[in-house]
Every structure is written in C-alpha cells, then in structure tokens.
Amino acid sequence: KERDITLLLVGHVTKDGSIAGPRLLEHIVDVVLQFEGERHSRLRLIRAIKNRFGASDEVGCFELSDTGITSVLDPTGLFTSRHAEPVPGTCVTVTLEGRRPLLAEIQALVSQGRDNDFGNARRVVSGLDSARTSMTLAVLELRAAIKIGGRDVYAATVGGMKMAEPAADLALALAVASAAKGLALPADLVAIGEVGLAGEIRKISGVDRRLQEAFRLGFKRALVPAGSDVKIAGMEIVEVSRLDQALQRVKISGE
Incomplete structure (x- = not known):
C-alpha cells in the first residue's frame, strides 16, 4: 500500500467455505473474491465476499469453454430451455445472484409411483433445496388439493443452476402442479414468491428488479x-396471496 502496488493473492477455501489460512489475512486485504462453479456446469461465478470499494454482493458470470474462461454478459440462456410449444411441468422464475437477476427454468415430472423396498414414493431433486422442495410439495397437496402423495416427483433446474432462495417456491409449485395435471403454463409467464406452510404467498425482495429483467427478455406475464x-408498462402483473389462487390464475385446479 505504501508503494501503491496492487497485489493479487490466490488461495483456496476449506470444506466449510471459509478461506484457508489465518483470518488476519482476510482483514488486511481490501477485496476478497471467491471463484465458484459446479463440476458438471460450464458456468463460473466470481462473488465479492468483501469489498472496500463497492458492494459486497456483486457477482460476475463467466463461461468455461475450450478456449478458456470468457465473460457472459447475459447468462440467462444457460438456465432456460427453448420449446416450440409450451410443455407441461416447466415454469420460469427469476433468482438473484447478489444484485444480478437471472432467469432460471424449473422442470418437474410427476409419474405413477412404484412400490419400492420402503413403500414410499420417490422425491428426486437436482439444483433445488431438498428440504424446501419437500415442504412445497406437502403444501401443494394439503393446501391446493393437488394429489401427488403416492406419485413419484422429479424436480430439477436447467443448466445446473443452484437455487436455494425461497423466491423459487411458487415456480416449483406451479411446475409440479402443471406436470401432475398435464397442463402447460403460458410460455411468457414468470412466477416468483415464497410459499408458506399455510399456503400463503409471502413477499420477497427485489421484485421490481426481477420483473424488469424478465420483461427485457420477452416475458409478458x-x-x-x-x-x-x-x-x-406492457407487462401483466398479477398479485396472489395464496397458492390455490395462483393455480386458479393459470387455470389449474385441484382434485
């Protein structure tokens, strides 16, 4: 600092996510950046853990390719799929990575349950929080009368996206209900909201920022x-207070 020289230190993190080595080093430096990525995903994120010169929740998106790591200006295409016609069991939501809104698609498949060694229906989850998924499925059946208790349910995100925030609950519930009933959701629809145990849809942060991004990419509802x-302007925004009300809005009924 006395000679005005920028110094980059490269280290690694431990299994619990903390920086290896003495904590004093983390306090001395001005910026701490963490390089993240899943083994089976080409997306890489640089997340600001500490930043004395700006916000600490900024995220940079990069793509791993044969020629190296390149910046991704619009990473939404990595987490959504293209369908010629709407397909049952898919719903798009908007998640926040730091301050950056990203559109992500949740896909669900509901099949007739098969007897296994434990006599339970299967619940297979990829890219979503398993505990929140189980809770959302229970609320969907008990509060919205979507019968899935004895059926196998598979839920996943497109492109290896990891979503743990509650804002994806509503999209997950709609995707599962759509798959269970065999009814496709509108192709230009996004859904965001946390689902409570009583079936209520709770407020989330950054709604305006999320919807602005969805509208920019062509979603109208x-x-x-x-x-x-x-x-x-130009976007139909429907507010819902309960899960069964949200299902009625997309013309999916229970029982």
Missing part, C-alpha cells in the same frame, strides 16, 4: 406475492 406493488 408474472405472478407475484400480494402487496408487491410493482407496475411495468
């Missing part, structure tokens, strides 16, 4: 929690 109070 959105289901959001009641009280979000967001208006975007």
